[in-house]
Amino acid sequence: MTASDQPPNLLLQLLDAADLNLLSPHLATVEMVRESVLSEAGAALRHIYFPHGGSVSITVSLSEGQTIEVAMLGRDSVVGGGAALADGIALADAVVLFPGTASMLEITAFRTVAAASTAFRSLMVRHEQAMLAHAQQSLLCNTLHPIEARLARWLLRARDLCDSEILPLTQEVLAQMIGVRRNAISLVAHALQRAGVIRYTRGQIEIIDPRALETTSCDCYSAVKASHARLVGTSR
DSSP: OOGGGSOSSHHHHTSOHHHHHHHGGGOEEEEEOTTOEEEOTTSBOOEEEEESSSEEEEEEEOTTSOEEEEEEEOTTSOBSHHHHHTTSBOSSEEEEEEOEEEEEEEHHHHHHHHHHOHHHHHHHHHHHHHHHHHHHHHHHHHHHSOHHHHHHHHHHHHHHHHTOSEEOOOHHHHHHHHTOOHHHHHHHHHHHHHTTSEEEETTEEEESOHHHHHHHSOTHHHHHHHHHHHHTSOOO
16 A cells, blocks of 8 residues: 555554455545534444544533533544444544544444454554543643643644644633633733744634743643554554
Protein backbone atom coordinates (compact mmCIF):
# COMPACT_ATOMS: atom_id res chain seq x y z
CA MET A 1 0.00 0.00 0.00
CA THR A 2 1.41 3.39 -0.97
CA ALA A 3 1.17 6.52 1.19
CA SER A 4 -1.47 7.92 -1.16
CA ASP A 5 -3.61 4.80 -0.64
CA GLN A 6 -3.60 5.08 3.13
CA PRO A 7 -6.87 6.01 4.84
CA PRO A 8 -6.93 9.49 6.42
CA ASN A 9 -7.68 8.08 9.89
CA LEU A 10 -4.50 7.20 11.76
CA LEU A 11 -6.04 4.17 13.47
CA LEU A 12 -7.05 2.67 10.15
CA GLN A 13 -3.51 3.23 8.89
CA LEU A 14 -2.33 0.70 11.48
CA LEU A 15 -4.32 -2.12 9.87
CA ASP A 16 -2.75 -4.42 7.33
CA ALA A 17 -4.11 -4.77 3.81
CA ALA A 18 -6.19 -7.86 4.62
CA ASP A 19 -8.03 -6.16 7.48
CA LEU A 20 -8.53 -2.99 5.46
CA ASN A 21 -10.06 -5.10 2.69
CA LEU A 22 -12.50 -6.55 5.23
CA LEU A 23 -13.45 -3.09 6.44
CA SER A 24 -13.39 -0.94 3.31
CA PRO A 25 -16.62 -2.21 1.66
CA HIS A 26 -18.57 -1.06 4.72
CA LEU A 27 -17.09 2.44 4.98
CA ALA A 28 -18.79 5.58 3.71
CA THR A 29 -17.30 9.08 3.86
CA VAL A 30 -19.56 11.54 5.67
CA GLU A 31 -19.40 15.15 6.78
CA MET A 32 -19.20 15.79 10.51
CA VAL A 33 -21.20 18.98 10.88
CA ARG A 34 -20.39 21.24 13.80
CA GLU A 35 -22.60 20.61 16.87
CA SER A 36 -24.10 17.46 15.33
CA VAL A 37 -24.64 14.63 17.82
CA LEU A 38 -22.97 11.35 16.83
CA SER A 39 -24.20 9.45 19.89
CA GLU A 40 -26.17 10.10 23.07
CA ALA A 41 -25.50 8.64 26.50
CA GLY A 42 -27.80 5.70 27.18
CA ALA A 43 -28.91 5.37 23.55
CA ALA A 44 -28.17 2.47 21.22
CA LEU A 45 -25.39 3.12 18.73
CA ARG A 46 -26.19 2.93 15.04
CA HIS A 47 -22.92 4.03 13.48
CA ILE A 48 -19.20 4.04 14.25
CA TYR A 49 -16.98 6.91 13.06
CA PHE A 50 -13.30 7.10 12.15
CA PRO A 51 -12.63 10.87 11.85
CA HIS A 52 -10.35 12.17 9.08
CA GLY A 53 -10.05 15.62 10.65
CA GLY A 54 -11.82 17.99 12.99
CA SER A 55 -12.68 16.82 16.49
CA VAL A 56 -15.45 15.19 18.49
CA SER A 57 -16.06 16.10 22.12
CA ILE A 58 -17.01 13.26 24.48
CA THR A 59 -19.01 14.79 27.32
CA VAL A 60 -20.92 13.72 30.40
CA SER A 61 -23.75 15.63 32.05
CA LEU A 62 -24.10 16.02 35.80
CA SER A 63 -27.37 16.02 37.71
CA GLU A 64 -26.90 19.75 38.40
CA GLY A 65 -27.13 20.38 34.67
CA GLN A 66 -23.42 20.99 34.11
CA THR A 67 -21.71 19.33 31.14
CA ILE A 68 -17.99 18.59 31.05
CA GLU A 69 -15.70 17.07 28.48
CA VAL A 70 -13.87 13.86 29.37
CA ALA A 71 -12.05 13.32 26.06
CA MET A 72 -11.52 14.92 22.67
CA LEU A 73 -11.29 12.55 19.70
CA GLY A 74 -10.04 13.12 16.18
CA ARG A 75 -8.20 11.39 13.40
CA ASP A 76 -6.13 9.33 15.86
CA SER A 77 -9.31 7.78 17.25
CA VAL A 78 -12.62 6.03 16.66
CA VAL A 79 -15.98 7.22 17.99
CA GLY A 80 -18.16 4.45 19.41
CA GLY A 81 -15.76 1.54 18.97
CA GLY A 82 -15.59 0.50 22.61
CA ALA A 83 -19.34 0.56 23.13
CA ALA A 84 -19.87 -1.36 19.89
CA LEU A 85 -17.71 -4.19 21.21
CA ALA A 86 -19.75 -4.25 24.43
CA ASP A 87 -23.54 -3.87 24.56
CA GLY A 88 -23.83 -1.18 21.88
CA ILE A 89 -25.06 1.49 24.33
CA ALA A 90 -23.20 4.80 24.38
CA LEU A 91 -21.82 5.77 27.79
CA ALA A 92 -21.43 9.48 26.94
CA ASP A 93 -22.52 12.08 24.43
CA ALA A 94 -20.35 12.52 21.33
CA VAL A 95 -20.76 15.95 19.72
CA VAL A 96 -18.82 17.40 16.79
CA LEU A 97 -16.77 20.34 18.04
CA PHE A 98 -14.73 21.15 14.93
CA PRO A 99 -16.18 20.01 11.58
CA GLY A 100 -14.49 17.56 9.26
CA THR A 101 -15.06 14.32 7.41
CA ALA A 102 -15.10 10.76 8.72
CA SER A 103 -15.35 7.16 7.58
CA MET A 104 -18.64 5.78 8.92
CA LEU A 105 -19.99 2.25 9.11
CA GLU A 106 -22.98 0.58 10.71
CA ILE A 107 -22.46 -1.12 14.06
CA THR A 108 -23.41 -4.53 12.65
CA ALA A 109 -20.68 -4.28 10.02
CA PHE A 110 -18.19 -3.11 12.66
CA ARG A 111 -18.97 -6.14 14.81
CA THR A 112 -18.69 -8.48 11.81
CA VAL A 113 -15.18 -7.22 11.03
CA ALA A 114 -14.19 -7.33 14.72
CA ALA A 115 -15.33 -10.96 14.91
CA ALA A 116 -13.38 -11.86 11.77
CA SER A 117 -10.13 -10.05 12.62
CA THR A 118 -8.24 -10.51 15.87
CA ALA A 119 -5.91 -7.63 14.96
CA PHE A 120 -8.78 -5.20 14.36
CA ARG A 121 -10.52 -6.22 17.58
CA SER A 122 -7.29 -5.88 19.54
CA LEU A 123 -6.70 -2.39 18.11
CA MET A 124 -10.19 -1.30 19.15
CA VAL A 125 -9.67 -2.65 22.69
CA ARG A 126 -6.31 -0.87 23.01
CA HIS A 127 -7.90 2.35 21.75
CA GLU A 128 -10.60 2.03 24.41
CA GLN A 129 -7.87 1.68 27.04
CA ALA A 130 -6.23 4.83 25.68
CA MET A 131 -9.53 6.70 25.92
CA LEU A 132 -9.97 5.53 29.52
CA ALA A 133 -6.49 6.85 30.30
CA HIS A 134 -7.44 10.12 28.55
CA ALA A 135 -10.62 10.46 30.60
CA GLN A 136 -8.81 9.69 33.86
CA GLN A 137 -6.13 12.27 33.07
CA SER A 138 -8.79 14.87 32.24
CA LEU A 139 -10.51 14.20 35.58
CA LEU A 140 -7.22 14.55 37.42
CA CYS A 141 -6.37 17.73 35.53
CA ASN A 142 -9.74 19.38 36.11
CA THR A 143 -9.57 18.52 39.80
CA LEU A 144 -6.02 19.51 40.68
CA HIS A 145 -4.57 21.93 38.16
CA PRO A 146 -5.08 25.69 37.72
CA ILE A 147 -7.38 26.95 35.00
CA GLU A 148 -4.53 28.45 32.97
CA ALA A 149 -2.77 25.06 32.71
CA ARG A 150 -6.03 23.25 31.93
CA LEU A 151 -6.90 25.70 29.16
CA ALA A 152 -3.41 25.42 27.65
CA ARG A 153 -3.62 21.61 27.71
CA TRP A 154 -7.00 21.66 26.00
CA LEU A 155 -5.93 24.14 23.30
CA LEU A 156 -2.85 22.07 22.49
CA ARG A 157 -4.94 18.92 22.03
CA ALA A 158 -7.39 20.80 19.80
CA ARG A 159 -4.48 22.19 17.75
CA ASP A 160 -3.02 18.70 17.29
CA LEU A 161 -6.30 17.29 15.99
CA CYS A 162 -7.16 20.20 13.71
CA ASP A 163 -3.62 20.92 12.44
CA SER A 164 -4.42 24.59 12.74
CA GLU A 165 -3.31 27.48 14.91
CA ILE A 166 -6.73 29.10 14.50
CA LEU A 167 -9.61 27.53 16.42
CA PRO A 168 -13.22 28.75 16.10
CA LEU A 169 -14.19 28.82 19.78
CA THR A 170 -16.31 30.91 22.08
CA GLN A 171 -15.54 31.43 25.74
CA GLU A 172 -18.78 29.63 26.59
CA VAL A 173 -17.61 26.49 24.79
CA LEU A 174 -14.18 26.65 26.41
CA ALA A 175 -15.73 27.02 29.86
CA GLN A 176 -17.92 23.98 29.26
CA MET A 177 -15.03 21.89 27.98
CA ILE A 178 -12.89 22.30 31.10
CA GLY A 179 -15.71 22.73 33.60
CA VAL A 180 -15.31 26.33 34.78
CA ARG A 181 -17.31 29.54 34.68
CA ARG A 182 -17.12 31.78 31.65
CA ASN A 183 -15.65 34.71 33.58
CA ALA A 184 -12.75 32.49 34.69
CA ILE A 185 -11.99 31.65 31.06
CA SER A 186 -12.17 35.32 30.15
CA LEU A 187 -9.58 36.27 32.78
CA VAL A 188 -7.17 33.50 31.77
CA ALA A 189 -7.59 34.14 28.03
CA HIS A 190 -6.83 37.83 28.51
CA ALA A 191 -3.72 36.99 30.54
CA LEU A 192 -2.45 34.62 27.83
CA GLN A 193 -3.17 37.25 25.19
CA ARG A 194 -1.24 39.92 27.10
CA ALA A 195 1.67 37.48 27.32
CA GLY A 196 1.61 37.01 23.53
CA VAL A 197 0.71 33.31 23.74
CA ILE A 198 -2.69 33.52 22.04
CA ARG A 199 -4.77 36.08 20.21
CA TYR A 200 -8.42 36.07 21.17
CA THR A 201 -11.24 37.65 19.22
CA ARG A 202 -14.92 36.98 19.56
CA GLY A 203 -15.53 33.40 18.52
CA GLN A 204 -11.92 32.61 17.62
CA ILE A 205 -8.62 31.81 19.30
CA GLU A 206 -5.31 31.91 17.45
CA ILE A 207 -2.30 30.20 19.01
CA ILE A 208 0.60 32.59 18.52
CA ASP A 209 3.32 30.83 20.54
CA PRO A 210 2.81 27.03 20.79
CA ARG A 211 6.01 26.54 22.79
CA ALA A 212 4.90 29.03 25.41
CA LEU A 213 1.51 27.32 25.51
CA GLU A 214 3.22 23.98 26.18
CA THR A 215 5.20 25.61 28.99
CA THR A 216 1.94 26.95 30.44
CA SER A 217 0.24 23.56 30.17
CA CYS A 218 0.47 20.92 32.87
CA ASP A 219 2.06 17.50 32.32
CA CYS A 220 -1.36 16.06 31.44
CA TYR A 221 -0.92 17.05 27.79
CA SER A 222 2.24 14.99 27.34
CA ALA A 223 0.89 12.18 29.54
CA VAL A 224 -2.16 11.68 27.31
CA LYS A 225 0.02 11.69 24.17
CA ALA A 226 2.41 9.17 25.71
CA SER A 227 -0.32 6.75 26.82
CA HIS A 228 -2.00 6.95 23.40
CA ALA A 229 1.29 6.22 21.64
CA ARG A 230 2.06 3.31 23.99
CA LEU A 231 -1.37 1.67 23.78
CA VAL A 232 -2.36 2.42 20.21
CA GLY A 233 0.76 3.42 18.34
CA THR A 234 -0.50 6.69 16.83
CA SER A 235 0.87 10.02 18.00
CA ARG A 236 0.63 13.45 16.46
